[in-house]
Amino acid sequence: LKTSAVNQGAHRRELFEVFSTEVMELAKDKSSKVKPPFIAFVLGGPGSGKGTQCTKIVETFGFKHLSAGDLLRREISSNSKHGTMILNTIREGKIVPSAVTVKLIQKEIESNEGHKFLIDGFPRTEENRVAFEKIIGTEPNIVLFFDCPEDEMVRRVLSRNQGRVDDNVETVKKRLKVFAGLNLPVIKYYSERGKLHKIDGVGTTDEIFERVRPVFALYEEAIK
Numbered sequence: 001l002k003t004s005a006v007n008q009g010a011h012r013r014e015l016f017e018v019f020s021t022e023v024m025e026l027a028k029d030k031s032s033k034v035k036p037p038f039i040a041f042v043l044g045g046p047g048s049g050k051g052t053q054c055t056k057i058v059e060t061f062g063f064k065h066l067s068a069g070d071l072l073r074r075e076i077s078s079n080s081k082h083g084t085m086i087l088n089t090i091r092e093g094k095i096v097p098s099a100v101t102v103k104l105i106q107k108e109i110e111s112n113e114g115h116k117f118l119i120d121g122f123p124r125t126e127e128n129r130v131a132f133e134k135i136i137g138t139e140p141n142i143v144l145f146f147d148c149p150e151d152e153m154v155r156r157v158l159s160r161n162q163g164r165v166d167d168n169v170e171t172v173k174k175r176l177k178v179f180a181g182l183n184l185p186v187i188k189y190y191s192e193r194g195k196l197h198k199i200d201g202v203g204t205t206d207e208i209f210e211r212v213r214p215v216f217a218l219y220e221e222a223i224k
């Protein structure tokens with residue numbers, strides 16, 4: 001009885017060693033190959049310069065730019081099942097249900113090789129924010145907020161000339177209300193969590209980018 005118990009113990013130890021070695025190998029493999037994604041949310045009112053600055057960030061730091069508005073507009077033009085609902089929502093300056101928007105973002109993240117994402121114009125509401133955390137299972141590393149006075153945002157939107165159904169005085173007024181009522185609380189939330197980088201959105205595109213650059217310099221290692 002004694003001998004077999006000792007043998008059993010030895011056997012178990014052997015099994016454990018084999019098992020733990022394999023677990024260690026797997027862990028090593030993971031750390032060398034799978035880099036966790038770096039996610040930056042880019043927020044600001046309509047016309048605050050989010051898209052323009054994202055283009056500069058892509059050129060300089062090699063991020064993948066995912067604009068929630070562009071993804072939604074693509075759904076409209078591809079006649080997808082939610083196309084009409086999305087078009088009506090955008091026309092009204094309201095917010096598309098989070099399930100729809102987050103699924104579009106998820107598809108883009110999953111089909112992309114890169115590990116650095118700029119998510120522009122999202123989350124626009126607390127509901128957007130919570131849905132992202134639930135569905136994607138992660139939080140952003142940083143949040144940029146382009147702070148711009150309303151009259152400047154209105155001027156920019158009205159001279160944007162991209163043929164958008166929502167770039168008119170009536171809709172822009174609604175969007176500004178939605179921004180103040182629903183998006184500012186999200187911005188406040190990230191500020192309280194120490195993730196917010198507020199950037200003065202007034203000046204030339206290049207001047208503003210020089211305020212953005214040092215933010216990414218802080219995360220040099222993570223975005224290499």
Ligand SMILES: Nc1ncnc2c1ncn2[C@@H]1O[C@H](COP(=O)(O)OP(=O)(O)O)[C@@H](O)[C@H]1O
Nearest residue numbers: 046047048049050051052156159160203204205
């Ligand atoms: N710093 C700036 N000064 C003046 N106009 C700008 C500036 N940045 C962007 N614009 C212009 O303002 C409009 C809105 O910019 P955009 O990047 O589309 O903002 P958002 O994505 O926040 O709505 C565009 O026509 C753009 O060319």
Ligand SMILES: Nc1ccn([C@@H]2O[C@H](COP(=O)(O)OP(=O)(O)O)[C@@H](O)[C@H]2O)c(=O)n1
Nearest residue numbers: 046047068069090093094095096121122124
């Ligand atoms: N997270 C989001 C982003 C955009 N949208 C809709 O898409 C519209 C245009 O968003 P956008 O980000 O392209 O607009 P800009 O801030 O760039 O002018 C918004 O006004 C909303 O109607 C949304 O419903 N949910």
Ligand SMILES: [Mg+2]
Nearest residue numbers: 050051069121
């Ligand atoms: Mg935009």
